[in-house]
Amino acid sequence: MNIKSWIEIPAGSDFPIENLPFGIGRNRGGQFAAYTRIGDTAVNLSALDGLGVFAGMEFDFSVAFRQPVLNDFIAMGKAAHRVLRNALQAFFAAGSKPDAILMESLTEKVLFPAASVEMLMPVKVTDYTDFYSSIEHATNVGKMFRDPANALLPNWRHLPVGYHGRASSIVVSGTEIRRPRGQTLPAGADAPVFGPGKMLDFELEMAFVVGRSTNLGEPVAAADAEDYIFGFLLFNDLSARDIQSWEYVPLGPFLSKNFGSVVSPWIVTLEALEPFRVKGPEQEPAVLPYLRTEGLRNFDISLEVLIRPENGAENVVCRSNFRHMYWNICQQLAHHTVNGCNITTGDLYASGTISGPEPGSYGSMLELTWRGANPIRLSDGTERKFVNDHDTVIIRGYAAKDGLRIGFGECTTKILPALT
Ligand code: MN
Numbered sequence: 112m113n114i115k116s117w118i119e120i121p122a123g124s125d126f127p128i129e130n131l132p133f134g135i136g137r138n139r140g141g142q143f144a145a146y147t148r149i150g151d152t153a154v155n156l157s158a159l160d161g162l163g164v165f166a167g168m169e170f171d172f173s174v175a176f177r178q179p180v181l182n183d184f185i186a187m188g189k190a191a192h193r194v195l196r197n198a199l200q201a202f203f204a205a206g207s208k209p210d211a212i213l214m215e216s217l218t219e220k221v222l223f224p225a226a227s228v229e230m231l232m233p234v235k236v237t238d239y240t241d242f243y244s245s246i247e248h249a250t251n252v253g254k255m256f257r258d259p260a261n262a263l264l265p266n267w268r269h270l271p272v273g274y275h276g277r278a279s280s281i282v283v284s285g286t287e288i289r290r291p292r293g294q295t296l297p298a299g300a301d302a303p304v305f306g307p308g309k310m311l312d313f314e315l316e317m318a319f320v321v322g323r324s325t326n327l328g329e330p331v332a333a334a335d336a337e338d339y340i341f342g343f344l345l346f347n348d349l350s351a352r353d354i355q356s357w358e359y360v361p362l363g364p365f366l367s368k369n370f371g372s373v374v375s376p377w378i379v380t381l382e383a384l385e386p387f388r389v390k391g392p393e394q395e396p397a398v399l400p401y402l403r404t405e406g407l408r409n410f411d412i413s414l415e416v417l418i419r420p421e422n423g424a425e426n427v428v429c430r431s432n433f434r435h436m437y438w439n440i441c442q443q444l445a446h447h448t449v450n451g452c453n454i455t456t457g458d459l460y461a462s463g464t465i466s467g468p469e470p471g472s473y474g475s476m477l478e479l480t481w482r483g484a485n486p487i488r489l490s491d492g493t494e495r496k497f498v499n500d501h502d503t504v505i506i507r508g509y510a511a512k513d514g515l516r517i518g519f520g521e522c523t524t525k526i527l528p529a530l531t
Contacts, residue, residue: 113515115205118222120150125509125518131199132342132377132519133181136228143231145176145184148377149203153228158220162213164202170194180235181378185322185341186456192341196382230285230376233344234320236278237457240447241316241348241368243272244438246392248466251478256356268396271438271446273463277369281459284345284522288371290500290529293354307529308351308367310483311498314464315416315474315506317433318346319440320378321458325448333404333445337381339454340440345375345414345506345522346461352477352497374459375506375522383517387411387510389434398442401449408439412519414465414508416474418489421501426489428479431465431472433508500528 113120116128126132126148136146136153144157157176159165165172170191175184201207209217243249246263249272253262266272282288290311294303322341325331331339348368355367388407397403412433417425443460464474473479476497480486483496498504503525509518 116203117205117208118149118152124150130383130517132379134233134377135231151225153223153225155221181233182235182457232283234457236281236459237455239276239278239459240273241276241461243463244436245466246437248464271443274363280369281372284375287525287527289527291351291370292529293366295353296357308354310352312350312352312476313504314348316346316348316461318344318459318461321454324455325453327453328451331444331448333441336441336444342378342380345508345519347373373524375519391439402442404441408441409434412508412510417505419503423491431467431474435467502526
């Protein structure tokens, strides 16, 4: 099923020629540009365009490829992205190896070892919303903090619950995040204290990037929602649980969430994920008409979270799958805009923590350790109730079917000690 390329693609790579994700890279010379990736090779799209490879096409990418973020490129629209994808697959296909002269220019200006290119934040995040769309996650949290017998609140099966988050603190994989300080209410105390959060957690999520803007007052119908979605990223919604439980009533999470969230550097397009569509869970009771969707609107994407202590080994702490989401992306976008709320190219919509049905598939330490009651033992013998200082949290994700693997690479962040 795989298309062969004249660029070497290692077995098990996240980046065959069917993937062609988009990101912003900076080479050793300090120049940023739009990149794609094939195997372990980062492809400078601006330099490739400069060699005339896209000459005569109906779209001119030259300006969009030279921007410090992908927003302008994304805004060019799906027709342009399709033309580019076809052109790249044709150019890099095994049968069309360039002649020696062109190959020399490519080696010098276009093709770089991926490890030598620094990946930057791929988009200017214009707005950020976080949903709460995993029924397993919402049920686990409801059991822990409310009523085990009535874990889901009455609205949960009727609308995709979400909140408006903070765009300014969303950073690219590799960025270190400092443990936040804030107010917490110690158990049994009647007044809050100030200091470093003691219950720092990850949330395993995916996020989609909006590819088309709307005007205020114009809802997006569920059936049209995918026309407004460019692609997906891995997303770590870092959360300070002790700060959260004190602050969140009545308006929801605030400083427990906005001290840093991390995205993977490559945006994988909806088109690349096409072969991995699956049906979502049965929704009961039936949803209101504006939330009804037809066809396969979930995606079978295997996800894992690892914790790596400083100078230590990686420990898998969670294995989950994006296919578990109760509310799909079309329902999320339809609900978000049904009141007339406008959306913008570059908006980020995160799924909410992606927990599966089994304990090992829960997407946060809160659930995995059941609020610290069942610590996880790492390979070095230490235990974790939550994430420690100097730990690195790594999210990986890929879809695989019939010999084709489309992956996202990594979303990593190291936790630094709080300010003193
Ligand atoms: Mn979240």
